[in-house]
Amino acid sequence: xxxxxxxxxxxxxxxxxxxxxxxxxxxxxxxxxxxxxxxxxxxxxxxxxxxxxxxxxxxxxxxxxxxxxxxxxxxxxxxxxxxxxxxxxxxxxxxxxxxxxxxxxxxxxxxxxxxxxxxxxxxxxxxxxxxxxxxxxxxxxxxxxxxxxxxxxxxxxxxxxxxxxxxxxxxxxxxxxxxxxxxxxxxxxxxxxxxxxxxxxxxxxxxxxxxxxxxxxxxxxxxxxxxxxxxxxxxxxxxxxxxxxxxxxxxxxxxxxxxxxxxxxxxxxxxxxxxxxxxxxxxxxxxxxxxxxxxxxxxxxxxxxxxxxxxxxxxxxxxxxxxxxxxxxxxxxxxxxxxxxxxxxxxxxxxxxxxxxxxxxxxxxxxxxxxxxxxxxxxxxxxxxxxxxxxxxxxxxxxxxxxxxxxxxxxxxx
Numbered sequence: 001x002x003x004x005x006x007x008x009x010x011x012x013x014x015x016x017x018x019x020x021x022x023x024x025x026x027x028x029x030x031x032x033x034x035x036x037x038x039x040x041x042x043x044x045x046x047x048x049x050x051x052x053x054x055x056x057x058x059x060x061x062x063x064x065x066x067x068x069x070x071x072x073x074x075x076x077x078x079x080x081x082x083x084x085x086x087x088x089x090x091x092x093x094x095x096x097x098x099x100x101x102x103x104x105x106x107x108x109x110x111x112x113x114x115x116x117x118x119x120x121x122x123x124x125x126x127x128x129x130x131x132x133x134x135x136x137x138x139x140x141x142x143x144x145x146x147x148x149x150x151x152x153x154x155x156x157x158x159x160x161x162x163x164x165x166x167x168x169x170x171x172x173x174x175x176x177x178x179x180x181x182x183x184x185x186x187x188x189x190x191x192x193x194x195x196x197x198x199x200x201x202x203x204x205x206x207x208x209x210x211x212x213x214x215x216x217x218x219x220x221x222x223x224x225x226x227x228x229x230x231x232x233x234x235x236x237x238x239x240x241x242x243x244x245x246x247x248x249x250x251x252x253x254x255x256x257x258x259x260x261x262x263x264x265x266x267x268x269x270x271x272x273x274x275x276x277x278x279x280x281x282x283x284x285x286x287x288x289x290x291x292x293x294x295x296x297x298x299x300x301x302x303x304x305x306x307x308x309x310x311x312x313x314x315x316x317x318x319x320x321x322x323x324x325x326x327x328x329x330x331x332x333x334x335x336x337x338x339x340x341x342x343x344x345x346x347x348x349x350x351x352x353x354x355x356x357x358x359x360x361x362x363x364x365x366x367x368x369x370x371x372x373x374x375x376x377x378x379x380x381x382x383x384x385x386x387x388x389x390x391x392x393x394x395x396x397x398x399x400x401x402x403x404x405x406x407x408x409x410x411x412x413x414x
Contacts, residue, residue, distance in 0.1 A: 041210070042210075042241055047238050057206040060202035061091050061095050068080070068096050068163075069096065069100070077164070079165075079187065080163065081188060082165075082167070086191045092126055104124075107126045113139075115146065123161065131167045134173050193230075196227065200223065222236060222257070225264070239261070
């Protein structure tokens with residue numbers, strides 16, 4: 001590929017355009033078993049969570065799932081707590097729900113207007129991302145009514161079980177609710193980091209389930225890259241998905257992993273491809289979409305995602321603009337959930353970035369309508385520009401994205 005890119009550049013063609021064509025050609029030559037509907041056949045889920053239908057590819061959390069099942073049988077209300085990016089949603093949806101006894105299970109997220117009809121709750125109610133009760137709902141009475149309904153369900157004669165999943169930095173908000181705190185005193189589960197053995201299962205067993213193998217060297221490399229890195233599971237999953245997309249034969253190799261960008265670069269590589277394929281109008285829409293997908297944290301809490309009425313349709317439209325390139329669509333749709341999970345330094349870890357690893361950098365601006373977003377460190381209004389292009393601008397190299405960035409900075413000053 002380096003020779004081909006150098007030749008293309010010498011002929012006046014764009015390197016990124018020909019790099020994308022090279023990757024498309026490689027994808028077309030991969031194992032025929034990997035063609036067709038990628039979303040249905042890929043053994044890894046990338047940045048999106050595992051669902052109940054993905055149970056066959058969900059590995060690495062057996063002990064935690066068994067513990068959760070035991071608690072749900074013994075207690076009417078269970079609280080699952082863990083930091084962003086630890087895989088709580090996947091554990092509940094692909095691990096716990098499929099293994100619950102036969103009966104009606106309702107999985108929900110609170111959203112901006114949390115409501116639950118107790119008469120139609122079912123045998124088990126799973127409330128994922130319970131922190132939305134505090135971050136998205138603007139009516140305190142509505143929030144309290146929802147919480148009261150959940151607690152009341154576990155005290156009546158219906159036998160309904162309730163499982164709540166909340167981000168660790170919102171545990172204090174739960175503790176300030178006396179009825180809830182008392183109900184989960186003996187039924188709170190902390191979702192911690194996966195052990196080396198669990199990570200190895202999450203890397204190798206999905207491939208085995210799809211009839212593939214992961215090179216031992218690649219397994220060791222990924223373990224080295226993710227061990228001790230908070231919130232790295234979504235990044236690992238995306239890197240594995242992109243490695244799978246580049247595999248040939250029956251093996252996932254280190255070469256394919258490096259071509260995808262590895263843990264640190266796979267999301268950035270996908271975001272770069274998405275951004276470079278968009279028109280100027282689409283780039284403006286994407287910039288506003290990404291900024292509106294984040295609700296800035298208050299009182300020391302980390303940022304959370306924000307639901308938008310038309311957000312999903314906008315993201316899907318951007319995905320369609322790539323002529324079926326699934327990776328870009330998933331990166332855009334998942335940004336709100338994954339893009340800012342380490343916006344503050346984690347204890348014992350290296351300082352995290354404002355936007356975590358995607359190559360498309362969105363610094364904060366004030367979208368309207370919606371809550372204010374924090375200003376970028378240099379005080380200017382933010383624009384959606386690939387970090388690599390911004391670095392080129394900083395070193396005096398003129399690039400299309402850097403020129404686009406300068407144009408909008410001048411326009412904002414006016």
